[in-house]
Amino acid sequence: MGFVQILDIMLASQRWEHLAATWDDTKRQELVKFWHALDGWPDSSKGLYRLKGKAIVGTLSNGSVRLLVNMAKHADLPWDVVFSGEILGSYKPDPQVYLGAIRYLSVPPEKCAMVAAHIHDLRAAAKHGMKTVYVRRSTEDVGVKEQVKRKADGGEVDVVVDSLEELAAEL
Amino acid sequence: MGFVQILDIMLASQRWEHLAATWDDTKRQELVKFWHALDGWPDSSKGLYRLKGKAIVGTLSNGSVRLLVNMAKHADLPWDVVFSGEILGSYKPDPQVYLGAIRYLSVPPEKCAMVAAHIHDLRAAAKHGMKTVYVRRSTEDVGVKEQVKRKADGGEVDVVVDSLEELAAEL
Numbered sequence: 022m023g024f025v026q027i028l029d030i031m032l033a034s035q036r037w038e039h040l041a042a043t044w045d046d047t048k049r050q051e052l053v054k055f056w057h058a059l060d061g062w063p064d065s066s067k068g069l070y071r072l073k074g075k076a077i078v079g080t081l082s083n084g085s086v087r088l089l090v091n092m093a094k095h096a097d098l099p100w101d102v103v104f105s106g107e108i109l110g111s112y113k114p115d116p117q118v119y120l121g122a123i124r125y126l127s128v129p130p131e132k133c134a135m136v137a138a139h140i141h142d143l144r145a146a147a148k149h150g151m152k153t154v155y156v157r158r159s160t161e162d163v164g165v166k167e168q169v170k171r172k173a174d175g176g177e178v179d180v181v182v183d184s185l186e187e188l189a190a191e192l
Numbered sequence: 193m194g195f196v197q198i199l200d201i202m203l204a205s206q207r208w209e210h211l212a213a214t215w216d217d218t219k220r221q222e223l224v225k226f227w228h229a230l231d232g233w234p235d236s237s238k239g240l241y242r243l244k245g246k247a248i249v250g251t252l253s254n255g256s257v258r259l260l261v262n263m264a265k266h267a268d269l270p271w272d273v274v275f276s277g278e279i280l281g282s283y284k285p286d287p288q289v290y291l292g293a294i295r296y297l298s299v300p301p302e303k304c305a306m307v308a309a310h311i312h313d314l315r316a317a318a319k320h321g322m323k324t325v326y327v328r329r330s331t332e333d334v335g336v337k338e339q340v341k342r343k344a345d346g347g348e349v350d351v352v353v354d355s356l357e358e359l360a361a362e363l
Contacts, residue, residue: 073265087297101261101274102274125257125258
């Protein structure tokens with residue numbers, strides 16, 4: 022199902038019906054298209070280019086393949102491989118997603134790191150033996166991120182960084 | 193199944209048993225690894241960078257995801273997306289492969305071109321409404337490629353080129 026169809030279903034519900042009348046088809050298309058042209062974080066592109074020289078870099082997202090490809094082209098995110106819930110047949114935090122990516126990469130899970138700005142995503146990845154890298158992002162995990170700590174500091178993740186450039190420098 | 197296992201099965205057959213004794217595990221690993229570090233054609237990397245600015249560029253291969261990622265990193269092939277038989281649940285020329293890539297890209301088939309050095313691959317793609325680009329490669333389709341012609345010249349494919357740079361220039 023496309024995002025416009027999902028939006029249509031939402032707008033048909035009681036909760037959002039006050040918006041349905043004012044958002045016509047053009048507006049709905051626009052709103053959905055917006056996701057395909059998001060800017061990256063200021064460090065994302067440079068950080069990924071540096072990480073690419075040291076490891077295989079891929080996305081593991083619940084977004085559709087086409088959304089991820091468009092995002093990558095718009096924000097110059099040079100992923101080596103695009104994994105999506107659409108490809109992996111399920112959505113995070115379902116184990117099938119993490120295990121699928123590990124299988125396609127043909128690596129032992131402990132040689133594979135999940136990099137995320139959401140602790141729930143890293144908790145799910147850690148269950149399957151993956152390394153975990155927490156990226157503190159101002160808009161994400163509000164009220165949560167201040168408590169996330171490295172195992173070395175008594176916390177639950179392997180690495181905490183403020184940017185992908187910092188991660189690339191640490192590798 | 194990994195490539196080493198496939199090689200092991202081949203070498204266990206009567207046809208290849210004369211090699212089995214002389215190729216030990218190290219040699220077998222080496223032979224398989226070789227595929228992961230092939231050089232690209234001289235035009236491939238530059239051509240793909242130019243094509244990337246004009247279109248979404250992906251591989252659609254029967255190779256495994258990891259093989260394709262390794263090839264891309266080794267030969268600097270900047271695919272936007274890696275499609276593999278492994279992801280698409282079947283192998284070319286099965287329709288599922290072409291139709292799967294079209295579905296993931298969310299494009300009408302006629303806005304999607306298969307680019308290949310094998311005419312049988314293009315014939316399969318054309319059945320599903322894809323545009324076809326034939327790349328003449330010295331080592332491929334030996335004895336066949338001289339007969340491949342553009343529709344405009346009474347042939348069966350949309351475009352014939354000698355390199356990806358030539359294709360990028362034509363788009």
